Amino acid sequence: MGNTRERFLIANWKMHKTVGESRAFAREVVRRIKGTTLRNQLMICPTAPSLWAVGQELSGSQVSLGAQNLDLGREGAFTGATSGYLLHEAGAKWVIVGHSERRQYFAEGDDLIGQKVAQAWESHLRPIVCVGESLGEYQEARTISVITRQIEALFSKATEEALRTIIVAYEPIWAIGTGEVPQPSQANNVAALIRKILAQKIPDDADNIPVLYGGSVSPKNIHQFLNEPHIDGALVGGASLQVEELLKMADISS
Numbered sequence: 264m265g266n267t268r269e270r271f272l273i274a275n276w277k278m279h280k281t282v283g284e285s286r287a288f289a290r291e292v293v294r295r296i297k298g299t300t301l302r303n304q305l306m307i308c309p310t311a312p313s314l315w316a317v318g319q320e321l322s323g324s325q326v327s328l329g330a331q332n333l334d335l336g337r338e339g340a341f342t343g344a345t346s347g348y349l350l351h352e353a354g355a356k357w358v359i360v361g362h363s364e365r366r367q368y369f370a371e372g373d374d375l376i377g378q379k380v381a382q383a384w385e386s387h388l389r390p391i392v393c394v395g396e397s398l399g400e401y402q403e404a405r406t407i408s409v410i411t412r413q414i415e416a417l418f419s420k421a422t423e424e425a426l427r428t429i430i431v432a433y434e435p436i437w438a439i440g441t442g443e444v445p446q447p448s449q450a451n452n453v454a455a456l457i458r459k460i461l462a463q464k465i466p467d468d469a470d471n472i473p474v475l476y477g478g479s480v481s482p483k484n485i486h487q488f489l490n491e492p493h494i495d496g497a498l499v500g501g502a503s504l505q506v507e508e509l510l511k512m513a514d515i516s517s
């Protein structure tokens with residue numbers, strides 16, 4: 264602790280929940296936190312079809328709205344695509360970029376992810392940039408080189424202005440949805456490394472960039488990660504799908 268960085272608890276719902284379920288969940292969260300002050304800024308990232316409805320429920324509350332992905336461009340003949348401009352118009356203030364599932368199942372590479380960060384910024388969305396190594400890379404002790412490559416790749420596509428607005432989420436791919444987690448001290452070292460690499464490009468601002476941990480976080484283990492000095496919150500998938508669990512995690516200080 265001892266820093267003034269913003270702290271976050273981000274719910275990534277992936278491809279879960281209908282519009283009706285998403286709306287009801289958001290309404291319940293807002294009802295439950297009314298009059299309280301959460302220790303971590305809570306953000307919900309629903310599916311694209313539910314964005315508008317969830318945004319309506321969250322309006323005026325302390326919970327913010329994020330999207331899970333954006334496509335490049337603003338408007339045009341790109342069937343099936345959703346631009347940052349349209350996401351912002353639908354109520355999103357944030358967007359997840361470079362999630363490992365996008366890298367793995369949608370063949371998104373470092374270059375495209377850098378472009379998406381730039382595009383998010385141009386669309387008035389703050390990017391939540393995910394980085395992380397695969398199991399094989401972890402076993403070969405390549406975590407540092409993979410993370411360095413992924414962060415440095417942003418430098419050629421995104422401006423300093425855009426980089427100043429990001430959150431980074433360190434998500435070891437082998438920990439996502441598996442129940443496996445790294446030692447909190449290992450995750451802390453990677454978070455420190457991320458800030459050090461960012462300092463090459465934005466030396467005066469790197470210390471203010473929130474770096475989160477993600478990968479099988481739950482109410483049972485979140486304390487361990489939030490206790491680490493370089494970890495400023497968590498990006499949570501599976502455990503964010505239940506109101507009770509989400510609220511427990513949002514209210515934890517360390």
Ligand code: PEP
Binds near residue numbers: 500
């Ligand atoms: C994620 O979706 O980014 C994630 C970390 O998922 P889970 O919490 O389910 O591992």
